[in-house]
Amino acid sequence: MNSSVIVFPGSNCDRDIAVALEKMQFKNQMVWHKETSLPKSDLIVIPGGFSYGDYLRSGAIAGKSLIIKEVIKAANDGCLVLGICNGFQILTETGLLKGALLRNKNLKFINKDTNIKVINNNTKFTNKYKKDQILKINIAHNEGNYFTNPDHLKELNDENLIAFKYCDDKGNLDEDANPNGSLKNISGIFNSKKNILGMMPHPERMIDNLISNTDGVNLFSSILN
Amino acid sequence: MKFSVTVTLKKDVLDPQGKVVQNTLQNIGMDSLKSIRQGKYFEIEINDNEETAAKKKVDNMCKKLLANLIIEDYKINKI
Numbered sequence: 001m002n003s004s005v006i007v008f009p010g011s012n013c014d015r016d017i018a019v020a021l022e023k024m025q026f027k028n029q030m031v032w033h034k035e036t037s038l039p040k041s042d043l044i045v046i047p048g049g050f051s052y053g054d055y056l057r058s059g060a061i062a063g064k065s066l067i068i069k070e071v072i073k074a075a076n077d078g079c080l081v082l083g084i085c086n087g088f089q090i091l092t093e094t095g096l097l098k099g100a101l102l103r104n105k106n107l108k109f110i111n112k113d114t115n116i117k118v119i120n121n122n123t124k125f126t127n128k129y130k131k132d133q134i135l136k137i138n139i140a141h142n143e144g145n146y147f148t149n150p151d152h153l154k155e156l157n158d159e160n161l162i163a164f165k166y167c168d169d170k171g172n173l174d175e176d177a178n179p180n181g182s183l184k185n186i187s188g189i190f191n192s193k194k195n196i197l198g199m200m201p202h203p204e205r206m207i208d209n210l211i212s213n214t215d216g217v218n219l220f221s222s223i224l225n
Numbered sequence: 226m227k228f229s230v231t232v233t234l235k236k237d238v239l240d241p242q243g244k245v246v247q248n249t250l251q252n253i254g255m256d257s258l259k260s261i262r263q264g265k266y267f268e269i270e271i272n273d274n275e276e277t278a279a280k281k282k283v284d285n286m287c288k289k290l291l292a293n294l295i296i297e298d299y300k301i302n303k304i
Binding site for chain 1: 234238239241242245289290291293295296
């Protein structure tokens with residue numbers, strides 16, 4: 001399977017995701033933001049980091065970059081698109097995913113391993129997980145507080161478009177388990193066709209027991225499945 | 226022609242920074258303070274002498290990039 005990782009000035013998880021993809025046997029290419037065409041890709045990843053130093057709003061400038069037009073075109077043609085952390089922020093700024101990521105409620109940059117629950121496991125990104133499975137995945141962000149309007153929240157629920165929610169280690173979805181104030185503990189969502197996933201947690205950091213755990217592996221094996 | 230643009234979070238969107246500034250001002254004795262919303266300010270110069278057309282261009286800039294209309298409102302003023 002061919003994957004492309006988009007690299008912006010200020011991206012800093014691009015090499016981590018490349019290592020994860022290659023470990024999972026993807027044939028990966030890095031694509032600089034000034035490119036005007038994409039290599040043949042089954043999966044496009046927009047990595048985490050601080051594209052353009054988070055100037056204006058997180059993801060706002062990257063959302064208008066040259067390569068993004070091609071990403072939008074490919075996404076509309078059904079290509080799988082995964083946005084992690086800043087990548088999720090960029091996807092909301094492009095309009096490929098609805099809603100926005102606000103400043104964390106406690107105004108702090110949060111870097112910690114958090115529990116998330118798999119809400120919809122019937123997608124190209126999550127089919128190797130069990131429904132309601134609890135994963136421990138690292139988060140590292142300042143703007144991860146997901147916000148959307150009531151109509152879209154209804155759509156997310158009715159169409160089963162919520163991928164993951166923050167939970168405690170028993171799977172409870174209460175306010176105490178919500179690290180950043182995110183609406184309904186949401187930590188990852190799909191678009192209506194479910195070929196785009198945006199998530200704040202970093203699955204690419206959870207692929208090796210030597211440095212963390214392997215809870216992120218099944219996201220990549222789901223895509224390969 | 227010069228315009229100012231002010232971008233603020235919408236009323237129903239939580240503004241934790243504004244809240245902290247508000248609390249701090251109240252703590253140092255600014256007792257009649259009711260509320261504070263924090264925002265962003267831009268000064269924009271346009272090469273256009275016709276005000277309506279120039280303002281329309283600034284409005285387009287706000288919609289396309291300066292404000293995220295899901296969470297933010299903006300105001301344009303000629304300066």
